Amino acid sequence: MKPLPHKSEFFPFNSTYLNSGVQHPVSKGCVEAANEYLTYKGFHTDINIDPFALRKEVLGLYAELINADPVDIAYVQSTTVGENLIIQALDLVNKKGRVVTDDLHYFGSYQIYGELQKQGVEVITIRNKDGAIDLDDYKRAITDDTDLVAVSSVSTFNGYQHDLKTLCDIAHKHGALVYADAIHHIGATPFDVKETNVDFCSAGTFKWLMADQGLGFLYVKQGLLKSLKRPWYGKRQVKNLVTHVFPGDDITNDQNIYEYELAETAEGYFSIWSEPRIVMAQLKYSLSYLLETSVEAITEYRQPLLKKAREEITKLGFHCLTPEGTITPLLAFECENATKTLGATLKKANIQASLYKGHFRIAFSVFNDMDDVDHLVNTLKSVRYAE
Incomplete structure (x- = not known):
């Protein structure tokens, strides 16, 4: 793989795109993979894709990315679905359990724990x-009575990265389990489930895994499944199935219609059946790209961009909300009514970033370079000088 940045891997941007923390662009390779899958779905006779082999291959690629065994990973619909499934599997409501979290966890998870309360x-x-x-x-x-510690291993707010290994050590000493929302971590910054010893983590595919929405992965540490309650049931969970209803079956007059055995794997607990295979087709390309490029190399590449952006934007009087030493792709800066203050100026300059009522956030990916940093800084200067 050629050195970063990889601009040619993506379609030409008509803007300076600093918003991958919201939605990462899909690459040319992902688009080609999706088009090939759609052609296959049109029953094009020259294209043969085995969807079950594709499903298994993508699961293996993701397992390699996080240093896990494929049997410990299940497909889910999104990061938040994964978190909800773990909460159901822990039976927290019936147990009147105890959860510890923090205010840098994903804001969409606050509703989960508010309702649990x-x-x-x-x-x-x-x-x-x-x-x-x-x-x-x-x-x-x-x-000692804490059941679950739930965090975003990298915060969507400002890119803060938890010391997940130390947090897991603290929790495990008290018998508590740790769930990590890793959507801003996996694919962007090195993540190793064995090194961190995290119990559960989930991540959607449309941010740093560089595919589309509608799919995610849920990891469950080996040895934990038997202590969990199955949160739901479906055909994907069945290991063996014998029917007594169709022609050719051994049909009897008793109520023994189906005989089945549920699998003792992450899929056997948490997957149901239908997943968007067109996203899997994209993931086959994007996960291979991440493994070939290496997340370590991606992390190293963006550090000078982060350093210059932090220094130059801070000089303009915008207080940086991301702690010093953070190596993740996200940088957040305080700005009163950023949507109103910066919106028109950034749009005119063809810069895409995340704007909120009290701050703005930028995100660097594999296609960004110093020209993008300079363009943003010079545009922000024009705002400050206008004031």
Whole structure:
């Protein structure tokens, strides 16, 4: 693979795209893979794709990316579906369990734990300090009756990266399990389930895995399945099935219509049946691309971009909300009513970034370079000078 940046892998941008933290562009290779799959679905006789082989291959590629065994990974519909399934599998409501989380967790997860509280689950939410989480606060909050610690291993707000291994060590000493929302981690910054010893993690495919929406992966550490309650049931979970209803079957007059055995794998607990195979086709390309390029190389490449952007934008008076030393792709800066203050100017300059009521966020990927940083900084200068 040629050195980064990889601009030619993607279609020409009509803007400076700094918004991969919302939706990562799909590459030319992904588009070709999707088109090939659609052609196959049109029953084109010259193209033969085995969807079951594709499914298995993509699961293996993802397992390699996070250093896991494929049997410990299940396809799910999204990151949040994965988190909900783990909560159901832990039976937290019936147990009146206890959860510890923090305010840098994904904002879409707050509704999960807010509703759990209404149903009798104790939820402790740790506050960040200057955009980071003090692990001493977790040490104080996690007790022997804590069931689950739930975090975003990389925060969508500002790119803060948890010391996941240390957090898992703290939790495990008290018998608590750890779930990580890793959608902003996997594919962007090195992630190893064995090294961190995380119990559960899930990640959707439309951000740093560089495919489309509608699919995600859920990892469950080996040895935990038998302690979990199956949250739902479906055909994908069946290992062996014998029917007593169709022509050719051994049909009897009793109620023995189906005989089946459920698989003791992550898929056997958490998958149902239908997944968007066109996204799998994209993932076959994008996961191979990430493995070939290496997430380590991608992380190293963007560090000078992050450094210059942080320094130059801070000089303009925008307070950086991302802690020093953070190596993930996201940088957030405080800006009052950023949507109104920066929206028109960035649009005129053909810059795409994430704008919110009190801050803005940029994200660097494999196609960004120093020209993108310079263009953003010069555009922000024009805003400051206008003030």
